[in-house]
Amino acid sequence: MIIVTGGTGRLGAGIVERLLTRVPADRVGVSVRDPERAGDLAARGVRVRRGDFTDPASLAAAFEGATQVLIVSTNQTGEAALAQHVAAVDAAYRAGAGRILYASHQGAAADSLFAPMPNHAATERHLAGAGTPFTALRNGFYAGTVEHLLGRALQTGDLVAPADGPVSWTAHADLAEAAAVILAEDGAFDGPTPPLTAPVALDLEDVAGILTDLTGRPVRRVVAGDEEWVASLTAHGVPAAQADLLLGMFHASRRGEFASTGTDLERLIGRPATTLREVLAPVVAAR
Secondary structure (H helix, E strand, C coil): CEEEECCCCHHHHHHHHHHCCCCCHHHEEEEECCHHHHHHHHHCCCEEEECECCEHHHHHHHCCCCCEEEECCCCCCHHHHHHHHHHHHHHHHHCCCCEEEEECCCCCCCCCCCCHHHHHHHHHHHHHCCCCCEEEECECCECCHHHHHCCCHHHHCEEEEECCCCECCECHHHHHHHHHHHHHCCCCCCEECCCECCCCCECHHHHHHHHHHHHCCCCEEEEECHHHHHHHHHHCCCCHHHHHHHHHHHHHHHCCCCCCCCCHHHHHHCCCCCCHHHHHHHHHHHC
């Protein structure tokens, strides 16, 4: 049985949907914190069990009988995130899974300037020492993040953010489909995958150009100072720790940590990757 954690989250739910087009429902299980939210999956024959990374006993039951377990990374950061990932990896090992997969990131590195990346790197190291074949999905930076970087650009015509660098923004749907293909073809990758990314890397100057085309109105890129930008976030109620975390993303992109691209994602899904323009078009239309 193939178990997907976070089966009701954005990435996990997408993986399950695409997996169900490739394998029978009775071979798929989800580990979720709230089984009631997965009622529709249960009705379709998917095994639904409660699994919480902070409750190892629940993971033992959720992973029972697993041939593969795909661990979708938590939204936590720091030691809390690593502890949860380690608990999930260890539970999958104890359940006898033949392969453990982990939703990592293209920028996973111990020395990254963006706080989640060292967590991904540490989880990959733990996976490598767990004693079970593993696959670390080096997913591209989620393209959906760009919507949250726009601020009031569509209203004011100014896309204001700190200095940045190119990022290979990649759609959730493409990454979910790639994960489903890899799960269905057990053993497609051993260890970290190549970067699973869109084929081009774009910076916020490029994003401003896309917004200009989509809206028919000029949108210009305005570079804000780091401290000025953090102060503007905290003035609007963003916790200081969260603002500093977000700033780290810009620092990392300036260093080129998210600029890698490749063709492996498109090869896996058998079609061109979704462009950032396609991701942003409905966002612009909704506003």
